[in-house]
Amino acid sequence: MKKLNEILGTKYPFIQGGMANIATGEFAAACSNAGALGMIATGGWDGDRLRQEIRRAKELTDKPFGVNLMLMSPYADDIAQIILEEDVKVVTTGAGNPGKYIPAWKEKGIKVIPVVAAAVLAKRLERYGVDAIIAEGTESGGHVGEMTTMALVPQVIDAVSVPVVAAGGIAD
Numbered sequence: 496m497k498k499l500n501e502i503l504g505t506k507y508p509f510i511q512g513g514m515a516n517i518a519t520g521e522f523a524a525a526c527s528n529a530g531a532l533g534m535i536a537t538g539g540w541d542g543d544r545l546r547q548e549i550r551r552a553k554e555l556t557d558k559p560f561g562v563n564l565m566l567m568s569p570y571a572d573d574i575a576q577i578i579l580e581e582d583v584k585v586v587t588t589g590a591g592n593p594g595k596y597i598p599a600w601k602e603k604g605i606k607v608i609p610v611v612a613a614a615v616l617a618k619r620l621e622r623y624g625v626d627a628i629i630a631e632g633t634e635s636g637g638h639v640g641e642m643t644t645m646a647l648v649p650q651v652i653d654a655v656s657v658p659v660v661a662a663g664g665i666a667d
């Protein structure tokens with residue numbers, strides 16, 4: 496199995512968490528320049544704002560970075576389309592099932608890494624050809640489930656054969 500940094504094209508096997516209104520293009524570029532995968536968050540932004548932020552990140556880094564699609568966003572369809580148009584290399588998704596967007600992203604060669612809070616969703620998304628899964632426990636405090644990270648991560652690892660990234664309280 497390939498290592499996460501080999502899949503992402505980064506120096507280190509770390510993905511910066513998407514954080515709505517915090518993880519701008521400038522923020523993501525700084526993380527990518529430090530050797531992780533920087534992520535531009537999109538919660539609350541419309542498609543035009545995301546386009547600006549992607550272009551800003553491209554000015555500031557030549558390293559790979561990604562975009563986090565918050566599936567509860569009213570602009571989710573637009574954002575999914577801009578990810579295709581702006582040649583984004585990696586997408587993570589939060590707060591739901593991104594299944595309807597995955598075929599178009601995969602066709603463009605985009606790496607797709609959904610955040611899940613249950614092994615059953617990880618299993619379902621693996622069938623779409625996702626590149627890895629982020630298993631995020633309740634310690635993250637976000638829009639995830641109630642299972643703790645240390646209970647969730649081994650369940651997801653047993654359920655899928657793609658790489659699994661642990662999130663939720665890991666750095667605390």
Ligand SMILES: Cc1cc2nc3c(=O)[nH]c(=O)nc-3n(C[C@H](O)[C@H](O)[C@H](O)COP(=O)(O)O)c2cc1C
Nearest residue numbers: 512513514515536538589634635637662663664665
């Ligand atoms: C301030 C803040 C905003 C966040 N916004 C988003 C978001 O827009 N989309 C998303 O998928 N996750 C969001 N998250 C979750 C993070 O991306 C990450 O998955 C989570 O913080 C991991 O848990 P940890 O910080 O305990 O390791 C947010 C987290 C924080 C702290």
